[in-house]
Amino acid sequence: MNKKQEKLSDNLEDYLEAISSLSSESGTVRPSDIAAALKVKKPSVTAALNSLAEKGLVAYEKYKPVSLTKDGAQVDTQIMQKHKVLSEFFTDVLGVDASEADVAACKMEHSLNDGILKRLMRFVSGLGTCDTCPSKKCARPEGDCFCPHAVPLSELSKGESGVIISLDKGLKNLGTYAGMGIAIGAKVKVLRVAPLGDPVVISVHGSELSLRKAQLRHIRVKTG
Amino acid sequence: MENLKAKILLVGNPNCGKTTIFNSLSGLRGKVGNYSGVTVDRKTGSFSEGGVTIDVEDLPGIYTLSVSSLEEQIARDTISEGNFDLILNVVDSSNFERNLFLTLQLAEMGLPMAVALNMSDELEAHGKYIDAEALSEKLGVPVVKTVGYDTKSVKALKEFLAEAVLNPKSALFPWECGSCNFLCKKFDAIRAALESELPEDFRQWAPWLALRALENDKLVLDTIAQKAPKLSAYIGDEIKSIEDDTGEYPEIFVAAARYKIVGGICERCLKTRRKPRSNATRMLDSVFLNKFIGIPLFFALMYGVFQFVFTLGDPLMGFMESLFGALAAAIEGLWPQGSESLAKSLILDGIIGGVGGVFVFLPNIILLFVALSLLEDSGYMARAAFLCDRLLKRFGISGSSIIPMLVGFGCTVPAIIGTRTLKSKTERLVTIIVLPLFSCGARFPVYVLLIPAFFAPAYGGTVMFGIYLFGIAVALILAKLLRLTVFKGAESTFIIELPPYRLPRLKNMIPQIWARAFGFIKKAGTIILGMSVILWAGATFPQKKEFSKDYEAMAAAVETSALAQAQKREKLDAITYEQNAESFEYTISGRIGTCLAPVFKPLGFDAKITSALIGALAAKEVFISQLGIIYGMGDSQDEESESLRVRISRDYTPLQGVSILLFVLLSLPCIATLATTYAETRSLKITLGQVAGLTLIAYFVCLIFYQTALLF
Numbered sequence: 001m002n003k004k005q006e007k008l009s010d011n012l013e014d015y016l017e018a019i020s021s022l023s024s025e026s027g028t029v030r031p032s033d034i035a036a037a038l039k040v041k042k043p044s045v046t047a048a049l050n051s052l053a054e055k056g057l058v059a060y061e062k063y064k065p066v067s068l069t070k071d072g073a074q075v076d077t078q079i080m081q082k083h084k085v086l087s088e089f090f091t092d093v094l095g096v097d098a099s100e101a102d103v104a105a106c107k108m109e110h111s112l113n114d115g116i117l118k119r120l121m122r123f124v125s126g127l128g129t130c131d132t133c134p135s136k137k138c139a140r141p142e143g144d145c146f147c148p149h150a151v152p153l154s155e156l157s158k159g160e161s162g163v164i165i166s167l168d169k170g171l172k173n174l175g176t177y178a179g180m181g182i183a184i185g186a187k188v189k190v191l192r193v194a195p196l197g198d199p200v201v202i203s204v205h206g207s208e209l210s211l212r213k214a215q216l217r218h219i220r221v222k223t224g
Numbered sequence: 225m226e227n228l229k230a231k232i233l234l235v236g237n238p239n240c241g242k243t244t245i246f247n248s249l250s251g252l253r254g255k256v257g258n259y260s261g262v263t264v265d266r267k268t269g270s271f272s273e274g275g276v277t278i279d280v281e282d283l284p285g286i287y288t289l290s291v292s293s294l295e296e297q298i299a300r301d302t303i304s305e306g307n308f309d310l311i312l313n314v315v316d317s318s319n320f321e322r323n324l325f326l327t328l329q330l331a332e333m334g335l336p337m338a339v340a341l342n343m344s345d346e347l348e349a350h351g352k353y354i355d356a357e358a359l360s361e362k363l364g365v366p367v368v369k370t371v372g373y374d375t376k377s378v379k380a381l382k383e384f385l386a387e388a389v390l391n392p393k394s395a396l397f398p399w400e401c402g403s404c405n406f407l408c409k410k411f412d413a414i415r416a417a418l419e420s421e422l423p424e425d426f427r428q429w430a431p432w433l434a435l436r437a438l439e440n441d442k443l444v445l446d447t448i449a450q451k452a453p454k455l456s457a458y459i460g461d462e463i464k465s466i467e468d469d470t471g472e473y474p475e476i477f478v479a480a481a482r483y484k485i486v487g488g489i490c491e492r493c494l495k496t497r498r499k500p501r502s503n504a505t506r507m508l509d510s511v512f513l514n515k516f517i518g519i520p521l522f523f524a525l526m527y528g529v530f531q532f533v534f535t536l537g538d539p540l541m542g543f544m545e546s547l548f549g550a551l552a553a554a555i556e557g558l559w560p561q562g563s564e565s566l567a568k569s570l571i572l573d574g575i576i577g578g579v580g581g582v583f584v585f586l587p588n589i590i591l592l593f594v595a596l597s598l599l600e601d602s603g604y605m606a607r608a609a610f611l612c613d614r615l616l617k618r619f620g621i622s623g624s625s626i627i628p629m630l631v632g633f634g635c636t637v638p639a640i641i642g643t644r645t646l647k648s649k650t651e652r653l654v655t656i657i658v659l660p661l662f663s664c665g666a667r668f669p670v671y672v673l674l675i676p677a678f679f680a681p682a683y684g685g686t687v688m689f690g691i692y693l694f695g696i697a698v699a700l701i702l703a704k705l706l707r708l709t710v711f712k713g714a715e716s717t718f719i720i721e722l723p724p725y726r727l728p729r730l731k732n733m734i735p736q737i738w739a740r741a742f743g744f745i746k747k748a749g750t751i752i753l754g755m756s757v758i759l760w761a762g763a764t765f766p767q768k769k770e771f772s773k774d775y776e777a778m779a780a781a782v783e784t785s786a787l788a789q790a791q792k793r794e795k796l797d798a799i800t801y802e803q804n805a806e807s808f809e810y811t812i813s814g815r816i817g818t819c820l821a822p823v824f825k826p827l828g829f830d831a832k833i834t835s836a837l838i839g840a841l842a843a844k845e846v847f848i849s850q851l852g853i854i855y856g857m858g859d860s861q862d863e864e865s866e867s868l869r870v871r872i873s874r875d876y877t878p879l880q881g882v883s884i885l886l887f888v889l890l891s892l893p894c895i896a897t898l899a900t901t902y903a904e905t906r907s908l909k910i911t912l913g914q915v916a917g918l919t920l921i922a923y924f925v926c927l928i929f930y931q932t933a934l935l936f
Contacts, residue, residue, distance in 0.1 A: 118471075121469060122469060122470050167472070167476050168472075169473070172717060174473060174475050174479075175288050175290030175292055175439065176292055176293070176717065179288025179326065180287050181321075181322045183480045183482075184476055184477070184480035185480045185484065186483060192513055194611060194613065194614060195513075195514075195515045195519055198614045199614070199623075201513070201610065204322075205321045205483070205486075206318075207319050207721055207723075208722040209719060210610045210718075210719070210720050210721075211719050212617070212718050215717065215719065
């Protein structure tokens, strides 16, 4: 992660965005163009450009057009991605009007950190309706869910049940698990535990399987 | 009427009753063999119906068509060969949902197919039924309900197959997109790419190949990488993009989507008629898998199984002994009385004696095969593995090894063959190597002879128990060591299905038991025969012609003396024994024994014991008769021989006695075990490693024990 970006203020990010979009529209960017686009006064532009130049994100010399450096272009790309993901979320999922979505995205993109961005991206990349979530309002992508009630299957005790929402990479032979019934979306119930505490018998897709707790730790379920 | 020929493959989950159907269809014409190079049963047979002769091949039970296990590979390979007219997918109706997963995978391949909804009686007992017509419509292939062991149902199945095979229908590709968003996009993209790249006659496979690529099917991906590297790179990118976007492997989504389709089919076809009666399996499991009585009950059951085997087995073993005895007598009659012919000795002592010694155990071996089959087919074996897994996990093996280990207390040979149920190759090899340490029935007579010679009757039982326990301990420690060194590997995937309890049917078990027994006789028989001859030669040549004493003169003197008849007999016997003992020392075995004596001296063994142990390479109980020969008492000694026992207790200290017992416990039991290890592992390295390893362990344990004990 670019150290400089952590310290970049919302304001400065807006400037990068503006420079980038102006340059793709008309080629050359002058401070006056930026002032007009962002609706700010010229001295503010100068101050901002100086700050950005200091951070190595723009190439700024008096009387010469402004352009983004390689680093600056990179930062800008990241911001644009965040903007895109947000606005798609607003329009595709929430059914918000495009222009409204754009404005909201503009404001929210600055506060979206990478972790939240990734989750939002996964969410948007496949859409469906979760018919197992208690609230039913949760719109989940086919095969994945960020329900906060998810726990590893190893933590369920006898008699408890849940729905599988993820199988993590720690499991080898995923094909075998699937063939025996352990797949995302399957309802599982813990039937019994061995006298010595391990392994565990679960019922899934109509059959009873015995697995070790160490394997169950890699299977996350949503209870309730 | 023209006699048409066709071939069908039976494909289905384990425990779906395929074997019953196969046996019902093929009857006595069913054969059990091996797939080349592996120890997986290959079942082929045939039947005739309506003018068609149909060959049937029963593929190993599989859960999925990926290629992660040996059974799956065999099934895939056989299907890929394309040498069949129809696939009969046998489905366990009472487990419809899970079984459909494989059905859909088969349908995705677009193969000519029919579905048999087996165990439909069990499903009805649960108050449910399947709408076969609706299922047939959905899949596009004929569907029939069967009850595998019911003659009427089997007849109907034969008629059904005779018709289906003449007019084979291929399954419809079951995927309709719309059930899943991003996955379908990727699927379409990959399928399109494949369609454009593939030559025309392979284009129909594009949908299936696309699906398999997404499911990380190694075989498919490797083939594409070889034949079309650019396409392979593109597919790799698409797959990676799914991983990046979602953080999970695409195969997870394919499986989830497939189960969604399964769910749709179940909704349409699986109907409830009435509320189910209580679940017998659940009730039984609440007892068998109970937290408190589960494990004790397991040991009690296993004890019961052994009692059954030995109660039936002992009289049968006696019968075999008499059989071989009669055979020996009959053959002996071919030579004149008192003949010293070498040929006679070779046949009687070498071949019949050696081979007979092992084959006397055949009834026990077969009964243990029966026990294994019973445990597996009833469904209890899975429960045993479940109960014992935690214990065995610590030693690098899994619960599935417990049954072979317990069987090993009877005889190591069926125990080694019983390891075929183990899924992990590494664990299977480790189990096979340590199995001989579970003191088998053949060593029992040796303990019975030696223990009372050195220990007061009160302690006898404890010492016996201690020996068995020590064997188990060494086995488990050795297993752990092997898993940490030579057979390193991550903890294997332990996932086994607990099938419903079912009554095993004798008709089903017989072909497999017969195949195993016959296989043992054939494979092990040759090696045993060879080794018996070698050992006989070692104990016979060179023959001593000149003796240290003039035994003949001594015998003549006794004959003409004035002693009572009984005393004369005794003295004559003693002379014969002395002469025999001297003869033996002159032979190769005898000399090896004398040579090795210094090597074994630190263990507390003298030349006699060492020679007897060499003889005991053939089979452990031979130790006793060999000892008898060495002491000059002839080869008719057995474990109840007071005279032999008395001599032994006089000549050796209790410490030496324990050392001998330990050596007998830890060293390799017999050549039958060796032969079976080789047959099941197909590796000379492992077999020799087992011999060397166990012998070395026996040597050093006894060495350390004896020398340490001497200090006190």
